Amino acid sequence: MQIERLVQMVFYIVNHGHVTAKELSDFFNVSTRTIYRDINTLTIAGIPILSTKGAGGGISLIDGYTIDKSILSKEEQESVYQGLQILQSTKFPNAETALSKISAVFRNVMESKWLDVDFSYWGSDEKEKIKISDIQYAILNKHVISFYYFNSELRKSERKIEPLRLIFKSHAWYIAGHCRDREEIRIFRLSRIKHLKVTEETFERELSSDYSLTSECKEECNFPVLKLKFSTEIAHRLYDEFQEDQVCLCDDGNYYVTVQYELNNWTFNYLLSFGKYVEIIEPEIARTMLKERAADIVKIYM
Secondary structure (H helix, E strand, O other): OHHHHHHHHHHHHHHHHHOHHHHHHHHOOHHHHHHHHHHHHHHHHHOOEEEEEEOOOOOEEEEOOOHHHHOOHHHHHHHHHHHHHHHOOOOOOOOHHHHHHHHHOOOOOOOOOOOOOOOOOOOOOOHHHOOHHHHHHHHOOOOOEEEEOOOOOOOEEEEEEEEEEEEEEEEOEEEEEEEOOOOOOOEHHHHHEEEEEEEEEEEOOOOOOOOHHHHHHHHHHHOOOEEEOOOHHHHHHHHHHHHHHHHHEOOOOOOOEEEEEOHHHHHHHHHHOOHHEEEEEEEEEHHHHHHHHHHHHHHHHO
């Protein structure tokens, strides 16, 4: 709701010239304390708002300042509009209202819907969907969230965390937060989170300014390097699931992929999803482990 209120507030001040915090408070149906926080947010964003106290005081824009759409290039206008489209597509509250207001100012920008963001898996029902607006609210307003989490071994656990950042890295979304169970900063892959709830409990913790998701994944450096051979029948999956520099088409007509994986159940179950179209070339221990799992599957049908 704040994004709509901030946009409306700027245009309200422009149209009225000089207003009071009480007037804005009554118009937007929020407290004067909220109004002053919004004014501070707008000031930080670069809107030159002047606030004076005492008789004749109030809130206004600095003399000579006007909102002129001509100062933005066509590309910049599109960037503003597209940013709001992203908010709208992620179900950000009232983003559509803000989008229509900006559209009225930038009449020549693209108006087609070009993006849809959905964190749920294919075939999931509505109750399983995680809305980015819920996560955004929890992070910005410092509310503890609870959920069920499935790790790479598919073990289910109930977690409570202090959410600190939403991160997109290597084809997946993650939440970085302080885990109440582990008493440390942990990362949680969004696709493995089920039944997320924003609780009433709040916290004060901040994420370190030098935090990096890469540092959380540093243990991957110790994973063994797997060399995999894929036949052309499965080639359509390779560039969806591996990086371009990991895939090589060789003279024998097969694709070879070099990747670091932990030798655990998740890795072997994942490789088995390629069926007969994948072969582990090295290391030998990984070949043996996959062969044993394949043999276990064969036993079921004997």
